[in-house]
Amino acid sequence: MSASSPQIAADPDRPERLRLGGAWLVDQAVELDAAVARQRGPINAIDASGITRLDAAGAMLLLRLAQRLEINPERLELAEQHHALVEAVARAQTSDEGEPDLGEPSWRRLLAHVGRAVADSWGNLVQLLAFLGQTLATAVRVLPNPRLWRPTATVHHMEQTGLDALPLVALLSFLIGAVVAFLGATVLKDFGAELFVVDLVAYAFLREMGVLLTAILLAGRTASAFTAQIGTMKSREEIDAMRTLGLDPVALLVIPRLTALLIMLPLLAVFAMLAGLLGGMLVAVMTLGIPVELYISRVYESIELRHYLVGLIKAPLFALVIALVGCMEGFKVGGTAQSVGERTTSAVVQSITLVIVINALAAVFFMEIGW
């Protein structure tokens, strides 16, 4: 539909009177806005009855024109069918004056943001400790009471977090094992000490990489899943429903997930160690010409049981952190779908950070005690 363009012109008979015509629609708003800004007095009357079509945007600009020329909006001459609209727009414009202020300067907002982030991380840590306490208290109550155990849920989570993650954990560990061997080969070749590649891969995977890789993968895969599962239940008020029915959400939701992860993470870590050693072996055999038998016997010679234990002892700790952070963030979800997303991100970030920090502290500790 082509609307006739708007007109603003002085009345030929009375120069102090403006005659408006054409369509005053949002389509013409840009043109009208400029035209209105060009108008200046002396004008003492506006005849708007020639306007053929008017919408809210046009009415706003019409009122702005009146204001600019200091004409009382009530004295506008309007076509009959436009009265209601202009009145509604005038009412809306005068309903409250004063623009909302845009807030504080940006440097203050930046400072406030930093402050809030610091306070938040501290609060998170305190919350995590509180949640750990609550979970332990619940566990103490549940453990001696087999009636409260949830074997079905526990096995279900063992499958989801453990068995289903096995291919991914094995593949990634295998590849990183190969990469570590490559790196070692590059450096050690210059010293004619290729055989020590075996030591490098074995030490790395038994002490650190096997369990750390598994924990990081599960922090991404499982912590987020826990948060999303519990968060969705929280946002649908299922958690509140449980409480009103006299059920304990921590016993029902957290304990099975925690138990499952405590069992599965160490098992996965063992597989990761094996896969890493295999990856290293592939590289050693293919590029360094070390026979398989030599590789295996070298592993036997250089590795003691304590190296294996240093790695594995951290696994339950990581499992605890991942399960707790994942579940706790789930409980923190608010009413909206957006908050499920935010909490999930937060769970992954927190659990990966904690896993790496704990691993570093453990490395220092074991070095100090001479293991």
Place this chain on the structure above:
Amino acid sequence: MSDCPIVIRELKNQFGSQVVHEQLDLDVRRGEILGVVGGSGTGKSVLMRAILGLRLPQGGRIEVLGQRVDRPSADLETLRRRSGVLFQDGALFSSLTVVENVEVPLKTQYPKMSARLRHDLALLKIRLAGLSAEAAPKLPSELSGGMRKRAGLARALALDPELLFLDEPTAGLDPIGAAAFDELLLTLKQSLGLTVFLITHDLDTLYAICDRVAVLGEKRILTIGSIGEVADFDHDWVQEYFHGPRARAAQAARRPRS
């Protein structure tokens, strides 16, 4: 221009083997508020999505503002430009403030408009929708359900549309908020000359503001007419709906005022 901005003939909608609409005819007249009611699963929202060109029907013809919208190649530009939609919970973009939400359609349709004029127009629409300017810089998550609906309405009105689609605008509002929203719709319809396609379950809304009511059921429009005519229609569901205990309460509530 015809007097019916929406014309539907022999519409057929189908999901897999499940037929939702068949041989559905409907005219929406210019300047009316048409209330669409129907039990759950009768395809009220599907009908609205088909009219909006958000889903392609399996058969039939839909004309909106004189243009076919039922074909993949349909030109939806006119429809987008001259209609506004209020989804159930407002469907505001959560990362944008209220005023930025209202500016989105203006920005898309009028890229040449100055930022100041766009901002002024958006503020006008926010006030017309019954919100104060203080709500403008807020994020949708900071608003109550009723305010979110009003903000959604402001966005739907941003382009000064001729056609307004509302999906259960009063669902989830308390009775006072719902009544205020009805009142607002009536004022806006009268002052802006809107044609309104309104899906609702709210009997109070039907009695208070609808010029005509269409009842969806058995895959078609069972009956359409003024609320009095529709309420007398001889069909089990219609009778139960308009003469059940809640309907009597709604009617009784209207009587002193009319």
